[in-house]
Amino acid sequence: xxxxxxxxxxxxxxxxxxxxxxxxxxxxxxxxxxxxxxxxxxxxxxxxxxxxxxxxxxxxxxxxxxxxxxxxxxxxxxxxxxxxxxxxxxxxxxxxxxxxxxxxxxxxxxxxxxxxxxxxxxxxxxxxxxxxxxxxxxxxxxxxxxxxxxxxxxxxxxxxxxxxxxxxxxxxxxxxxxxxxxxxxxxxxxxxxxxxxxxxxxxxxxxxxxxxxxxxxxxxxxxxxxxxxxxxxxxxxxx
Amino acid sequence: xxxxxxxxxxxxxxxxxxxxxxxxxxxxxxxxxxxxxxxxxxxxxxxxxxxxxxxxxxxxxxxxxxxxxxxxxxxxxxxxxxxxxxxxxxxxxxxxxxxxxxxxxxxxxxxxxxxxxxxxxxxxxxxxxxxxxxxxxxxxxxxxxxxxxxxxxxxxxxxxxxxxxxxxxxxxxxxxxxxxxxxxxxxxxxxxxxxxxxxxxxxxxxxxxxxxxxxxxxxxxxxxxxxxxxxxxxxxxxxxxxxxxxxxxxxxxxxxxxxxxxxxxxxxxxxxxxxxxxxxxxxxxxxxxxxxxxxxxxxxxxxxxxxxxxxxxxxxxxxxxxxxxxxxxxxxxxxxxxxxxxxxxxxxxxxxxxxxxxxxxxxxxxxxxxxxxxxxxxxxxxxxxxxxxxxxxxxxxxxxxxxxxxxxxxxxxxxxxxxxxxxxxxxxxxxxxxxxxxxxxxxxxxxxxxxxxxxxxxxxxxxxxxxxxxxxxxxxxxxxxxxxxxxxxxxxxxxxxxxxxxxxxxxxxxxxxxxxxxxxxxxxxxxxxxxxxxxxxxxxxxxxxxxxxxxxxxxxxxxxxxxxxxxxxxxxxxxxxxxxxxxxxxxxxxxxxxxxxxxxxxxxxxxxxxxxxxxxxxxxxxxxxxxxxxxxxxxxx
Numbered sequence: 039x040x041x042x043x044x045x046x047x048x049x050x051x052x053x054x055x056x057x058x059x060x061x062x063x064x065x066x067x068x069x070x071x072x073x074x075x076x077x078x079x080x081x082x083x084x085x086x087x088x089x090x091x092x093x094x095x096x097x098x099x100x101x102x103x104x105x106x107x108x109x110x111x112x113x114x115x116x117x118x119x120x121x122x123x124x125x126x127x128x129x130x131x132x133x134x135x136x137x138x139x140x141x142x143x144x145x146x147x148x149x150x151x152x153x154x155x156x157x158x159x160x161x162x163x164x165x166x167x168x169x170x171x172x173x174x175x176x177x178x179x180x181x182x183x184x185x186x187x188x189x190x191x192x193x194x195x196x197x198x199x200x201x202x203x204x205x206x207x208x209x210x211x212x213x214x215x216x217x218x219x220x221x222x223x224x225x226x227x228x229x230x231x232x233x234x235x236x237x238x239x240x241x242x243x244x245x246x247x248x249x250x251x252x253x254x255x256x257x258x259x260x261x262x263x264x265x266x267x268x269x270x271x272x273x274x275x276x277x
Numbered sequence: 278x279x280x281x282x283x284x285x286x287x288x289x290x291x292x293x294x295x296x297x298x299x300x301x302x303x304x305x306x307x308x309x310x311x312x313x314x315x316x317x318x319x320x321x322x323x324x325x326x327x328x329x330x331x332x333x334x335x336x337x338x339x340x341x342x343x344x345x346x347x348x349x350x351x352x353x354x355x356x357x358x359x360x361x362x363x364x365x366x367x368x369x370x371x372x373x374x375x376x377x378x379x380x381x382x383x384x385x386x387x388x389x390x391x392x393x394x395x396x397x398x399x400x401x402x403x404x405x406x407x408x409x410x411x412x413x414x415x416x417x418x419x420x421x422x423x424x425x426x427x428x429x430x431x432x433x434x435x436x437x438x439x440x441x442x443x444x445x446x447x448x449x450x451x452x453x454x455x456x457x458x459x460x461x462x463x464x465x466x467x468x469x470x471x472x473x474x475x476x477x478x479x480x481x482x483x484x485x486x487x488x489x490x491x492x493x494x495x496x497x498x499x500x501x502x503x504x505x506x507x508x509x510x511x512x513x514x515x516x517x518x519x520x521x522x523x524x525x526x527x528x529x530x531x532x533x534x535x536x537x538x539x540x541x542x543x544x545x546x547x548x549x550x551x552x553x554x555x556x557x558x559x560x561x562x563x564x565x566x567x568x569x570x571x572x573x574x575x576x577x578x579x580x581x582x583x584x585x586x587x588x589x590x591x592x593x594x595x596x597x598x599x600x601x602x603x604x605x606x607x608x609x610x611x612x613x614x615x616x617x618x619x620x621x622x623x624x625x626x627x628x629x630x631x632x633x634x635x636x637x638x639x640x641x642x643x644x645x646x647x648x649x650x651x652x653x654x655x656x657x658x659x660x661x662x663x664x665x666x667x668x669x670x671x672x673x674x675x676x677x678x679x680x681x682x683x684x685x686x687x688x689x690x691x692x693x694x695x696x697x698x699x700x701x702x703x704x705x706x707x708x709x710x711x712x713x714x715x716x717x718x719x720x721x722x723x724x725x726x727x728x729x730x731x732x733x734x735x736x737x738x739x740x741x742x743x744x745x746x747x748x749x750x751x752x753x754x755x756x757x758x759x760x761x762x763x764x765x766x767x768x769x770x771x772x773x774x775x776x777x778x779x780x781x782x783x784x785x786x787x788x789x790x791x792x793x794x795x796x797x798x799x800x801x802x803x804x805x806x807x808x809x810x811x812x813x814x815x816x817x818x819x820x821x822x823x824x825x826x827x828x829x830x831x832x833x834x835x836x837x838x839x840x841x842x843x844x845x846x847x848x849x850x851x852x853x854x855x856x857x858x859x860x861x862x863x864x865x866x867x868x869x870x871x872x873x874x875x876x877x878x879x880x881x882x883x884x885x886x887x888x889x890x891x892x893x894x895x896x897x898x899x900x901x902x903x904x905x906x907x908x909x910x911x912x913x914x
Contacts, residue, residue: 055287056306059294060533064301068533071585072308088617101295129585131308131531245292 043081043091043112043144047122050138053104057133062097066090068131069109076129078122079114095149095253096156096224099231106252110142110149149255155204155223157251158232162241163215171216172208174239179206184238195227199238202230214245221254283381286373290381293367301533302330303364305356305378308531309584311343312379313353320352320462322454323377323387323423326395327402328805330358334530335538337592338429339393342454344526349455355379355387359402360409362805368409375409384410388462389424391454392442394431397784398807400438401799403427407441414796416443416488420471424461424478428454432485433516433561434737434844436503437784437791439487443475447847448483448516449547451523456481476509483517485847486510492789492843498830500788503846515848520888521896522547522566527579531586540588540621541580545573545605549594550873550898554663554863555652555691557736558594560856561849563881564889565598565873565898570605577609581618590621597626598873602634610637627651627666629677636681646685646727647678653694654704660866661696663859668708675712679719686712686726692755693733693747695863702755705730706762713768725767730759732778736785737844738851740859746782746832749775776814780806782832788843791831794820852880873898 053065060068070090073080082088091112098104111122119139126136164171178184184200204221211217222230232248294300315321324342326333333339339356346354355377360368368375374383384390390410392403404414413419417440427438428446435445446453457478464474472488479486489510493501505512522544529541548565549558577589593599609620620638625631627649635647649671653659656667675686690705709728716724732752735744747755752775763770784791801816821828836842838857845853855878862869869877876882882889882899894901 056304057301057533059300059304061301064533064535068308068531071531071587074585075308075582077582100300129308131306131533133306243296247291 041081041084042114045113045116046142046144046146047111047113047117047119047139048142048149049109049111049122049126049136051104051107051109051130052135052137053098053107054133054135055103057131058101058103061100062094065098066092066094068134069111072126072129072131072134073111076122076125078111078117078125081112081114093149095255096153096229098250099233099248102248102250104250106137107250108149108253112144116141152255153224153253154256155202155221155230155254157219157221157254159209159217159219159249159251160232160236161212161215161217161247162236162239163245164241166216168208168211168216175206175208175218178203178235178239186234186238188234197228199230199234202228203235206235219251281374281383281386283376286376286381286383289371289373293364293371293373297364297367298361299331299534302358303360303378305381307533309528310356310379310530311347311354313347315353315380315382318351318353320349320389320458321382321387322346322352322354322389322391322458323357323384324354324391324393325357325359325384325406326393327359327399327406328807329361330532331534331536333358333393334532334536336393336395337526337542337544338395338450340526340529340542342391342428342450343530344528345451345454345523346458352455352458353379355382357384357406359406362811365405365409374411375406385412385422387423388465389426389458391426391428391458394427394429394438394445396429396807397431397437397781399431400784400795401804401806403438403441404796404799405804415440419443424457424474426457430557430561431785433557433847433849434785434787435485435487435847436492436789436843437787437795439789440792440796442487443471444478445485445487446483446517447485447514447849449519450517451519453481453483453517457484476507479510483514485514490846500841500843502841503843513846513848515884516561516850518564518850518885518888520566520885520892522568525568525572525576527576528583529580529586531584538590539586540590541584541586542590542592543573543576543580544568544593545591545596546593546599548898550598550871551595552663552859552869552872552877553652554661554740554859555694555733555736556594557739560738560740560851562594563849563851563879564885566896567599567898570601570608573605574608574612577613577618577620581613581616587617588619588621590623592623594624595626596622596624596634597628597631598871603630606634606637610640614640623648625649627671627674629674632674632677632681635683646687647683648687648689649674650689651708652689652691653697653701654690654708655701657866658694658697658701658704660868661863662694663863663869665868668711671708672711672715676715676719679716679724682720684716684720684723684725686716687729688712688726689729689731691731691733693752695741695744696866699755699758702758703762706759709763709768709770710765713765716767722767725769727769727771728759728763730756730770730772732773732775734778734782734785737842738849738856740856740863742786742842742856743836743838743860745835746779748833749779752778774809774812777806777809777812779828779832780812780817783828786831786843788831790824790826794824794826797823848884850879850881850884852878852883855879876900 081091093110095108123139183198186199187194187196202223206220209217209219343354346352357377376383407414412422425443427442428450432445464477475486478484489507490503491506492503495501525543546567548562550565553559659665713726735741756772798817798820803813803816805811889902
């Protein structure tokens with residue numbers, strides 16, 4: 039297909055409390071409108087119903103905030119990264135803050151296909167003492183498997199959550215409970231989500247704050263050598 | 278637990294928002310929302326639309342007032358809407374008071390709570406919101422609380438809600454909202470009592486303080502008079518207007534979620550000179566004021582840059598009557614035809630010129646159907662309602678629409694007009710079939726006709742205010758007849774629930790004796806009355822029964838010219854005598870021409886003589902106050 043874009047810009051951004059209840063489709067549209075306000079030359083897909091050419095690495099679940107979210111924006115004219123950042127900063131809603139921008143090769147595989155996992159920080163409201171909370175985390179880590187089911191349309195898919203959870207670490211008390219950090223892996227057909235982990239830990243509906251700290255790209259490393267949010271000099275391996 | 282500060286409210290929201298529908302309705306933070314320094318701003322106004330965010334955020338009036346208040350350095354305006362039923366339950370469970378979206382302050386902490394009373398189905402929602410805000414429901418029981426002020430079209434008969442509002446504002450609020458708010462805040466800060474502060478407000482043009490009036494009834498139950506009980510209260514409160522439309526709002530708040538209208542909007546014209554006799558908007562928004570083409574074009578440019586919306590809608594009661602509509606559309610098409618902006622142009626007259634206009638705006642795209650509102654299906658009845666257009670012309674226009682590729686035509690009709698016969702109803706079906714045949718000839722099976730039928734609600738301040746709502750059995754029979762006849766491929770028929778129509782009629786024509794009925798119905802569970810699936814007929818029926826009030830007495834009793842109407846002490850500048858004469862002409866089937874051509878002395882020019890003098894000769898649709906035309910207007914008034 040004949041594409042018009044000349045530049046693929048990778049933008050890392052933060053989302054704050056005021057936008058954490060905005061669903062992914064609405065977030066997509068918020069970016070589209072911001073790019074229009076910023077008068078950036080956004081590329082559209084060809085065809086009868088043109089769609090803006092933007093690829094988000096991974097939808098942020100409703101209720102989460104993100105410290106290192108990533109989106110690729112395809113542009114019909116080249117724009118300097120600093121200028122793009124300035125214009126986006128002014129045009130995005132106050133709860134979405136762009137942090138960095140850098141062009142990446144147009145032919146790289148889609149961002150979404152490269153996501154291997156993410157770091158999370160989770161705070162949960164609980165009356166647990168330090169030991170009790172640490173014991174919960176420990177008990178989960180001792181388990182050989184943790185089968186969960188997830189509804190996909192009419193079908194219910196079962197998957198094992200346990201191998202998707204890495205480096206589960208109690209990081210201390212917060213104003214209203216405890217916090218932990220964790221790496222959740224994403225694999226074909228199964229993406230680890232901290233709310234699923236919370237449910238397994240016995241916090242089905244407890245008030246919580248979930249922050250996605252960073253996304254992992256490429257061949258997901260085990261806690262180390264995390265590809266910085268897409269801004270690496272090395273292209274991720276093609277599929 | 279008492280939650281009365283933004284931090285506590287935010288904490289509580291994190292507990293409940295993960296479990297409600299569309300949580301982004303309740304969080305604010307949208308682009309172009311304005312967050313001012315709470316402690317450093319003297320006058321604080323909460324602007325409330327008493328229905329869900331999705332509806333309220335689509336209301337242009339709210340956007341205009343938000344802009345007007347926030348443009349003043351000493352004032353702030355924040356928004357609040359009525360939470361949907363799931364959130365309502367959650368907030369009550371958490372004892373969370375209704376709060377503003379911008380800074381999450383409880384409504385109780387504002388100086389003024391301005392409620393948009395756009396239509397009657399919002400009445401029970403107002404009680405819901407007062408309760409959720411933690412305010413006494415009755416105005417008489419409030420002391421240190423904020424001013425609870427209503428504005429909007431439903432205020433033109435304020436009486437059914439008189440007990441719940443401290444004051445009603447009648448008319449166009451662009452300037453008034455800041456004046457009222459400052460006057461109120463100033464008076465209270467000086468230590469004036471609530472009554473004294475209200476007295477100060479009642480001196481402002483367009484402000485109606487219901488506590489300063491008494492309604493006196495006759496033995497037969499009809500109203501004798503509504504009279505002031507304080508010397509400073511005027512016997513008639515006249516609406517306030519802005520002589521020239523102020524600069525349009527361009528910096529619209531851009532919601533994250535889908536709302537009813539996802540777009541920026543600009544009034545290209547206020548008021549209408551057509552004089553359709555059923556139409557309240559056509560009577561209450563007089564005089565006609567047009568916005569200059571250049572101003573509209575500039576505003577469109579600004580809106581695209583400031584909001585990023587995909588659509589801008591041109592609003593008016595009758596777009597075809599905008600003097601330079603061809604030029605405006607041509608310019609907009611030339612400037613924005615290439616980009617992805619779409620322009621909405623509703624309320625077009627039934628003529629092929631309208632097809633030209635939309636074709637220019639839409640370019641090669643055929644976005645939606647074409648909508649026409651003939652309102653009646655025979656030439657005769659259209660003369661009665663003063664919306665004359667020949668059936669032949671309608672069919673020719675329909676042919677043009679289909680020929681140029683629009684597959685759908687929507688036709689809106691009303692049943693229950695004065696003098697309507699069964700033939701007039703039958704004609705709706707015949708006309709729909711005729712349009713469908715035309716569509717089939719031009720486009721084949723791709724074409725369709727959607728017919729919407731509502732029942733005439735004889736609204737206050739219209740020539741039909743003396744008419745009565747049709748009997749329920751008659752309405753049902755007529756709808757059944759249409760339903761039988763409008764079954765065919767490519768033909769779709771929808772109609773309104775007659776019980777909802779009855780309630781709307783009673784509430785819009787009611788008097789002070791309805792106030793306790795509204796309260797009772799709400800206590801019995803009525804709310805979101807405009808939402809079809811939420812309409813709680815049993816609650817309303819019980820409330821009417823308990824108060825010994827027959828809704829038909831309000832809705833279906835013919836009234837004569839002698840009777841004092843509950844809204845007679847509220848004036849929109851249009852004289853009662855003019856409305857009476859229009860009603861007589863309706864019954865005789867006489868058309869009154871567009872008053873741009875000739876002044877029929879409706880009263881506007883007399884009432885707003887000074888305002889007329891302050892604007893250019895061509896600033897209003899009305900003739901200038903000079904020479905022969907002035908004599909004709911003054912002479913007949």
